[in-house]
Amino acid sequence: MEYTAQEIADILNGKIEGDPNTKVSGFSKIEEGKEGTISFIANPKYSKYINTTKASVVLVNEDFNKEHTNGAHLTLIRVEDAYQAFARLLTLQESNKLKRSGISKMAAIHQSARIGNDVLIDDFVYIGENAVIGDNVKILPHTYIGEGVVIGKDTVIYPGVKIYNHCQVGANCFFHAGVVVGSDGFGFAPQSNNLYQKIPQVGNVIIEDQVEIGANTCIDRATIGSTVIRRGAKLDNLIQIAHNVEVGENTVIAAQTGISGSTKIGKNCMIGGQVGFVGHITIADGVKVAAQSGITSDVKKPGQVIQGAPAFDFHKYQKSYVLFRKLPDVYNKMRELEEEIKQLKQQKD
Numbered sequence: 001m002e003y004t005a006q007e008i009a010d011i012l013n014g015k016i017e018g019d020p021n022t023k024v025s026g027f028s029k030i031e032e033g034k035e036g037t038i039s040f041i042a043n044p045k046y047s048k049y050i051n052t053t054k055a056s057v058v059l060v061n062e063d064f065n066k067e068h069t070n071g072a073h074l075t076l077i078r079v080e081d082a083y084q085a086f087a088r089l090l091t092l093q094e095s096n097k098l099k100r101s102g103i104s105k106m107a108a109i110h111q112s113a114r115i116g117n118d119v120l121i122d123d124f125v126y127i128g129e130n131a132v133i134g135d136n137v138k139i140l141p142h143t144y145i146g147e148g149v150v151i152g153k154d155t156v157i158y159p160g161v162k163i164y165n166h167c168q169v170g171a172n173c174f175f176h177a178g179v180v181v182g183s184d185g186f187g188f189a190p191q192s193n194n195l196y197q198k199i200p201q202v203g204n205v206i207i208e209d210q211v212e213i214g215a216n217t218c219i220d221r222a223t224i225g226s227t228v229i230r231r232g233a234k235l236d237n238l239i240q241i242a243h244n245v246e247v248g249e250n251t252v253i254a255a256q257t258g259i260s261g262s263t264k265i266g267k268n269c270m271i272g273g274q275v276g277f278v279g280h281i282t283i284a285d286g287v288k289v290a291a292q293s294g295i296t297s298d299v300k301k302p303g304q305v306i307q308g309a310p311a312f313d314f315h316k317y318q319k320s321y322v323l324f325r326k327l328p329d330v331y332n333k334m335r336e337l338e339e340e341i342k343q344l345k346q347q348k349d
Contacts, residue, residue, distance in 0.1 A: 018075030042083035170209035178216040185243025
């Protein structure tokens with residue numbers, strides 16, 4: 001990519017201060033800025049780098065104090081939200097990387113599959129019987145698309161993704177490398193001889209529009225019915241979502257979280273890393289869960305913030321943790337008091 005400051009300002013609806021013809025062809029952090037790159041300042045604590053950065057163009061918020069800068073080489077672009085504007089530019093660059101289209105001769109596509117317009121189907125992709133691939137879908141190498149799978153338009157499937165039979169994927173989704181959608185749920189019935197009888201998993205997975213799924217995340221198919229990831233949800237790397245789980249709209253979940261079967265998580269929730277959910281519970285809308293928490297029962301209050309294992313109110317947990325850290329000192333003090341009482345009794349006798 002190569003853009004002038006004026007072209008970037010036009011894209012972002014920003015206001016230029018400096019040379020509108022300044023050209024940039026890459027991105028950099030403000031503290032490591034290089035000539036010919038664009039950077040940004042959203043957090044005030046990074047304002048100090050405005051005088052030392054070598055970036056050619058810097059995005060700043062509309063209320064950025066111009067007195068911070070004396071760098072004549074800099075061209076500023078003032079925008080409403082510098083962080084969101086920078087993210088928008090990154091998205092634009094990323095989309096340009098996948099502008100190419102075409103179907104590789106080394107892809108294996110069943111004759112009954114329906115393929116949309118302007119798709120990219122790369123080397124060693126397999127697309128099964130009666131699959132439906134929407135317009136402008138990008139499928140990168142070594143991806144498996146099973147029988148009857150439906151993928152909506154403008155979705156990007158990165159290398160090594162596996163989507164099992166009859167799962168449904170919405171539009172404008174991103175699946176990163178190694179994602180597995182539709183593998184069997186963990187269903188086994190204990191037998192009298194201590195063996196386990198596998199329960200067939202005959203449902204599917206439904207992933208709605210604008211969902212992003214991180215590398216090596218696994219989403220199991222339902223035993224009956226569907227495992228559902230609602231519109232706008234964002235899942236980090238290395239997450240396990242079990243059969244018949246439902247994740248609500250615009251909920252974000254950080255890495256290494258595990259969600260047991262039939263749990264329902266509401267919309268607009270924020271789940272930290274390494275959180276564990278037991279099965280068959282319901283989490284209200286807008287709940288925030290701190291990292292490494294264990295959720296063992298329903299969370300009924302919308303917007304509640306919880307932490308701990310088992311998790312409870314965040315503020316109460318913080319107070320309890322202060323006391324918990326003091327337990328060794330309290331214990332030692334108790335032992336000292338017991339010894340003093342013992343000595344006093346001996347003196348009295």
